[in-house]
Amino acid sequence: MKIPNGNEVIQLFESWSPKKLACMENDPIGLAIGTLNKSVSKVLVTLDVNHEVAEEAIRKGCQIIIAHHPPIFRKLSNLRTDTPEGKLFEKLIKNDITVYAAHTNLDVADGGxxxxxxxxxxxxxxxxxxxxYSENLMKLAVFVPDGHAESVRVALAKAGAGHIGDYDSCSFSSSGEGRFRALDGANPYIGEIGEMEVTEEVKIEVVFPTSMKNKILKAMLNVHPYEEPAYDFYTMAVETNVMxxxxxxxxxxxxxxxxxxxxxxxxxxxxxxxxxxxxxxxxxxxxxxxxxxxxxxxxxxxxxxxxxxxxxxxxxxxxxxxxxxxxxxxxxxHVEKVMIKGVAEKMSLLCKEKKLDVEFIQSEINTEPFQFI
Structure with missing residues (x-):
């Protein structure tokens, strides 16, 4: 287990609740106060950030606060420390407490x-x-020498390609002949320079969300034996990741x-x-x-x-x-307070999987402004 920096923690958070899911125009999500360039061992999770929550973070030794409601919702024309809002920001900055906000993206996220x-x-x-929010599916079709087809299929599946509904590792393969001639300067895996080569190849087809294109391409290129693999990408008229x-x-x-x-x-x-x-x-x-x-x-x-x-x-x-x-x-x-426990538990699990030594503390401050009599 290692103590991570703030960027590592937030990258994990955004792998679950990415900013692209935000659905309110100019939603002020992300880093609101402070810096993520520091070691982080304790994170306070809260619905809102007020003076009591800031004091709680200081008392419990937290370096970051993850909040659902952004502490800076409207653009500031000044930052005066003789106002209640300014005093709050001053307290957070003087105690080196970073505030990160996840608003409508956390509303939309699976498990949010x-x-x-x-x-x-x-x-x-x-x-x-x-x-x-939704994405179009994309298809990769890649031509692989017969003896390497399985290793390419496995690598693509591990990268997340071929995940359809409640199934993973989905692919389609068809066999045929590949023809090519290596020119001067090439370093062919099969064949000789200047000679026409004919070899048995397998065409592997897999689908994946468009946002995963670069990850899928990298996974394929890492295991493909050819110096210059032949492949095609197709954008499909099918939506996925509907949120x-x-x-x-x-x-x-x-x-x-x-x-x-x-x-x-x-x-x-x-x-x-x-x-x-x-x-x-x-x-x-x-x-x-x-x-x-x-x-x-x-x-x-x-x-x-x-x-x-x-x-x-x-x-x-x-x-x-x-x-x-x-x-x-x-x-x-205020029933959105369910996110305090939910985010703390989810992030604890994600950090444990990555062997990051971070404690996620659930705020005990009640930020409900209304009383019922």
Whole structure:
């Protein structure tokens, strides 16, 4: 086990929750305060960054804070240390505490905020509510001498090619004859300079997401025996890695809206919820989105949800939902706190796999601004 630097830790985080998944215009994600160029042994995971969280990080000896809500959400026109916000930034900088924010990218990521809420509510049959990201599939076709086909297939599979649904190592092979003549200056694996060569070859075809092209090409070239391999890339009209905001699924057993509201209070550990709709309405299909879901009421209705679970619902949006016949349970924005445990556990696992000695500490500070009386 080794103590990594901050860049190594964040590279691992972004392998799970990459910035490209962010779906809000100008979402201020990434490094917000400080530097990643330092050794890191402790990371504090929190929903928000305030003075109490900063003090917690100092007290517990953390070098980095990973937060869901960006501490600098709007552009700063100045950085004054006689304001509450400025005093917070001053405290973090003076104590060499780096802050990294993962906002809508963490909402979208597999295993991120919305999946954590989905799991917390004991839902089944998970689907994406609103698609925000996808990639086209690409195909590699490469010609390999017969005796090396298996080693190329294995290398491509290890690099991630040929992963289709619940299957991996998928490929197609066809046999034929390869013809070539090596010119002066070549160093042929098969054949002689100036001589026409005919050899038995295998055409191997594999598919992969477009973003993996360079990785797949490197893996193939590393094991291909030819000095100048023959290969083609094709962009396919097939989407993969479909991801997005929110999740929709079903309860194990139907329940009334009133029962479901109590279910949410217990599962998400909130003292109260706001409810829109007839309390006796039967609930089976559930849409959920963390944070502010006002813009996704129609998405939930189109997806066939009986109820939409989200925070910060506005008065007129609630009226629109009533008119649509969609019930709503609003447990507040702060239920996104599920990310604290989720991120800490996920990052602990990723670092353990890479033999990195980092402790991920779950913040104990309650940053919920509302009280219920």
């Amino acid at each position: 905020v919305n999946d954590l809420l989905f799991d917390a509510l004991d839902l089944e049959n998970r689907q994406v509510l609103e698609e925000t 997005g905001l929110g999740r929709i699924g079903t309860l194990k057993q139907p329940m009334s809206l009133e029962q479901f509201a109590h279910h949410i209070k217990a599962k998400l550990d909130v003292p109260a919820v706001r409810v829109v709709g007839n309390l006796q309405t039967k609930i089976f299909k559930v849409a959920v989105i963390g944070g502010d879901g006002n813009s996704y009421v129609h998405s939930a209705k189109r997806a066939g949800a009986d109820v939409f679970v989200t925070g910060d619902i506005k008065f007129h949006v609630a009226q629109d939902a009533e008119n649509l016949g969609l019930t709503i349970v609003d447990p507040g924005h």
